[in-house]
Amino acid sequence: xxxxxxxxxxxxxxxxxxxxxxxxxxxxxxxxxxxxxxxxxxxxxxxxxxxxxxxxxxxxxxxxxxxxxxxxxxxxxxxxxxxxxxxxxxxxxxxxxxxxxxxxxxxxxxxxxxxxxxxxxxxxxxxxxxxxxxxxxxxxxxxxxxxxxxxxxxxxxxxxxxxxxxxxxxxxxxxxxxxxxxxxxxxxxxxxxxxxxxxxxxxxxxxxxxxxxxxxxxxxxxxxxxxxxxxxxxxxxxxxxxxxxxxxxxxxxxxxxxxxxxxxxxxxxxxxxxxxxxxxxxxxxxxxxxxxxxxxxxxxxxxxxxxxxxxxxxxxxxx
Numbered sequence: 001x002x003x004x005x006x007x008x009x010x011x012x013x014x015x016x017x018x019x020x021x022x023x024x025x026x027x028x029x030x031x032x033x034x035x036x037x038x039x040x041x042x043x044x045x046x047x048x049x050x051x052x053x054x055x056x057x058x059x060x061x062x063x064x065x066x067x068x069x070x071x072x073x074x075x076x077x078x079x080x081x082x083x084x085x086x087x088x089x090x091x092x093x094x095x096x097x098x099x100x101x102x103x104x105x106x107x108x109x110x111x112x113x114x115x116x117x118x119x120x121x122x123x124x125x126x127x128x129x130x131x132x133x134x135x136x137x138x139x140x141x142x143x144x145x146x147x148x149x150x151x152x153x154x155x156x157x158x159x160x161x162x163x164x165x166x167x168x169x170x171x172x173x174x175x176x177x178x179x180x181x182x183x184x185x186x187x188x189x190x191x192x193x194x195x196x197x198x199x200x201x202x203x204x205x206x207x208x209x210x211x212x213x214x215x216x217x218x219x220x221x222x223x224x225x226x227x228x229x230x231x232x233x234x235x236x237x238x239x240x241x242x243x244x245x246x247x248x249x250x251x252x253x254x255x256x257x258x259x260x261x262x263x264x265x266x267x268x269x270x271x272x273x274x275x276x277x278x279x280x281x282x283x284x285x286x287x288x289x290x291x292x293x294x295x296x297x298x299x300x301x302x303x304x305x306x307x308x309x310x311x312x313x314x315x316x317x318x319x
Contacts, residue, residue: 001021001207001209001212001213002016003216004021004212004213004215004216004219005019005021007216007219007220007223008021008162008164008219011131011136011219012136012137012138012146012162012164013136013137013138013139013140014138014139014164015167017167017198017199017200018164018165018166018167018170018198018199019162019163019164019199019200020162020163020165020199020200020201020202020203021160021161021162021163021203021207021212022147022160022161022162022163022202022203023159023160023161023208024053024149024159024160024161025053025054025126025128025147025148025149025161026053026056026057026147027147027161027163028145028146028147028148028161028162028163028202029053029054029057029095029124029126029147030057030060031163031175031176031177031202032124032145032147032163032165032173033057033058033060033061034057034176035173035174035175035176035202036092036093036122036172036173037172037173037174038061038064038065038066038092039065040064040065040066041065041067041090042065042066042067042090042091042092043066043067043068043069043088043090043091043092044058044061044066044067044068044069044091044092044093044094044095045069045071045083045086045087045091045093045094045095045121046058046059046068046069046070046071046095047070047071047072047073047078047082047095047096047097048070048071048072048073049073049102049291050073050097050100050101050126051097051101051126051129053126053128054095054096054097054126058095067088067090069086069087069088069091070086071083071085071086071094072086073100073105075103075253076100076102076103076104076105076253076254077105077260078096078100078105078107079107079108079111079112080108080111080112080114080115083112083115084115087119091119091121092121092122093121093122093123093124094112094115094116094121094122094123094124095123095124095125095126096109096112096123096124096125096126097125097126097127097129098125098126098127098129098130098131098134098136099129099130099134099262099263099264100129100264101129101264101290102253102266102290102291102293102295103253103254103264103266103293104253104254104255104261104262104263104264104265104266104295105254105255105260105262106130106134106255106259106260106261106262108259109125109136109141109143110140110141110142112141113141113142113143114142116142116144117142122144122145122169123141123142123143123144123145124143124144124145124146124147125138125141125143125145125146125147126146126147126148127146127147127148128147128148128149128152128153129152129153129262129264130153130262130263131148131152131153131154132152132153132154132155132222132230133153133230133231133234133262133263134231134262134263135227135231138164138166143164143166144165144166144168144169145163145164145165145166145169146162146163146164147161147162147163147164148161148162149161150162150211150215150218153263153299154215154218154219154222155218155221155222155299156211156214156215156218156219157210157211157214157215158211159208159211160208160211160212160214160215163199163202164199165199165202167198170197170198170199170201171197175195175201175202175204177202177204178195178201178204179204179205180204180205181200181203181204181205181206181207182195182196182201182202182203182204183195183196183201184196184197225300229300230299230300231263233300234263234298234299234300235261235263237298237302237303237304237306237307238254238256238261238263238265238296238298239256240304240307241265241296241298241307241310242256242265244307244311245267248270248314248315249270250267250268250269250270251267251268252265252266252267253266253267253268253293254266254267263297263298263299264295264296264297265295265296265297265298266290266293266294266295266296267293267294267296268292268293268294269294269314269317270317271317271319273289273292273293273294274289275317275318276294276314276317277289277294279313279316279317279318280294280310280313280314280317283313283316285309285310285313285314296310
């Protein structure tokens with residue numbers, strides 16, 4: 001398990017003591033949301049629309065008197081200027097997803113991290129839509145905490161995840177859940193209650209060892225293939241999809257420009273989106289339906305035959 005923790009830390013550019021192994025993205029974000037020392041009247045900046053995992057934990061804080069200031073995406077885009085427009089004096093934290101789950105727009109994390117440092121905000125990140133495709137350095141980006149599940153681009157088992165908490169923030173967080181593993185000297189079963197001084201205080205009990213070892217194997221596979229090779233392969237496949245979609249007169253909702261693109265490519269189908277989605281899925285083409293868009297997300301193991309197969313099925317969509 002220490003080896004998996006080390007692999008996660010390397011992936012994020014973090015220290016091993018700053019990594020807790022969790023069950024999913026939601027668990028990590030919710031842990032920090034509940035652990036932070038909020039005061040009534042404090043505010044948190046939250047992008048919308050966004051995947052609920054990075055919205056509901058913050059909305060749940062309203063019961064504590066915390067105000068939610070929504071930051072509106074502009075057709076998927078999200079910038080530091082958008083956060084600046086939503087900023088209020090009461091704000092103590094800003095959160096963002098690395099990549100918009102619907103459109104695939106990537107957030108400029110360095111710019112947003114600089115904004116948060118300048119304004120004295122804690123910066124939190126939901127990274128599940130990009131880890132395994134886009135390189136990320138939590139220190140370079142000024143990220144104070146980050147959560148992600150291991151089952152998407154990282155190819156790990158469902159029910160695995162990771163939580164990064166910057167060492168400087170950890171002492172300020174009071175875990176909402178504690179157990180026998182939360183304390184220092186956890187193998188000493190004489191009662192003593194001294195919480196660990198690192199992120200592992202967010203690991204309260206027996207871990208999902210089978211899942212964690214599976215995640216470790218996936219991280220090793222991705223390391224062996226090479227992060228740049230994985231990213232370049234995914235981008236090349238997205239380019240082929242984009243060329244075919246545009247050639248059919250279809251509208252792309254995802255960027256292809258450097259700095260904004262990700263592994264997600266969404267498009268607006270010619271026919272009703274739900275019907276197109278059902279047709280593709282019925283013909284064994286795995287896509288997602290997201291707000292009137294069809295979302296493609298090829299990984300490095302896909303190939304050109306998969307691209308051609310997608311278009312063969314798409315071209316036969318009943319009209």
